[in-house]
Amino acid sequence: GEDxxxxxxxxxxxxxxxxxxxxxxxxxxxxxxxYKQEPGAGLQLLTYIFSNMDMKxxxxxxxxxxxxxxxxxxxxxxxxxxxxxxxFCAGSSxxxxxxxxxxGTSLIVHP
Amino acid sequence: xxxxxxxxxxxxxxxxxxxxxxxxxxxxHDYLFWYRQTMMRGLELLIYFNNNVPIDDSGMPExxxxxxxxxxxxxxxxxxxxxxxxxxxxxxxxxxxxRGEAFFGQGTRLTVV
Numbered sequence: 001g002e003d004x005x006x007x008x009x010x011x012x013x014x015x016x017x018x019x020x021x022x023x024x025x026x027x028x029x030x031x032x033x034x035y036k037q038e039p040g041a042g043l044q045l046l047t048y049i050f051s052n053m054d055m056k057x058x059x060x061x062x063x064x065x066x067x068x069x070x071x072x073x074x075x076x077x078x079x080x081x082x083x084x085x086x087x088f089c090a091g092s093s094x095x096x097x098x099x100x101x102x103x104g105t106s107l108i109v110h111p
Numbered sequence: 112x113x114x115x116x117x118x119x120x121x122x123x124x125x126x127x128x129x130x131x132x133x134x135x136x137x138x139x140h141d142y143l144f145w146y147r148q149t150m151m152r153g154l155e156l157l158i159y160f161n162n163n164v165p166i167d168d169s170g171m172p173e174x175x176x177x178x179x180x181x182x183x184x185x186x187x188x189x190x191x192x193x194x195x196x197x198x199x200x201x202x203x204x205x206x207x208x209x210r211g212e213a214f215f216g217q218g219t220r221l222t223v224v
Contacts, residue, residue, distance in 0.1 A: 030211070031211055031212070033212060035215075041217060041218075042115075042202055042204075042215035042216050042217050042218050043202070043204075043213075043215045044215070045212050045213075045214070048212060090213075092211045097142055097206060097207075097208055098142075098144075098156075098159060098167075098211075099206075099211060099212075099213050100156075101153070103153040104153060104154065
């Protein structure tokens with residue numbers, strides 16, 4: 001099955017860009033997702049990328065996919081204090097609709 | 112749609128008591144997942160259902176845990192008897208075959224004292 005790894009913490013200054021990285025093991029993953037969890041809330045889908053894409057941009061968010069290295073990243077431009085949250089990377093293996101989540105990266109944005 | 116609805120939001124119970132967590136998935140979704148989140152272990156998949164049928168319960172920690180889905184709009188996760196180490200946030204999520212993205216409820220924060 002899928003195994004997803006990501007670093008646990010990232011601290012950035014307000015206004016800077018944040019880059020959250022993730023590696024996965026299953027090369028047949030069809031979709032790869034980024035979820036955001038704010039304190040006291042459930043996970044919410046931020047964005048996703050289909051496995052035949054290299055990049056996807058959505059306003060301040062840019063997702064990069066390197067299939068060769070099985071590496072996924074989420075870049076948040078002009079990071080704001082409201083972006084402070086836990087960010088989860090997830091993948092679903094080919095033919096499976098069961099997302100496997102990483103441990104989550106806590107993004108801390110300081111003034 | 113109101114999204115995935117979980118109840119209660121918070122539950123405090125004494126060790127040894129039975130606890131029942133409830134979930135209403137999004138209408139039309141055919142997958143339902145129960146997750147547990149703790150600081151130590153992160154987000155763990157406990158069990159998932161497809162079309163109301165339990166498919167994989169290998170993540171259920173012990174026989175004290177059981178889950179049911181009597182119909183497409185309701186599922187329960189029961190812990191009997193509860194123990195302090197069961198304290199965690201329990202999430203229910205649902206999805207369909209479109210893109211496989213999971214929609215999460217707000218979670219139930221369980222504290223066993």
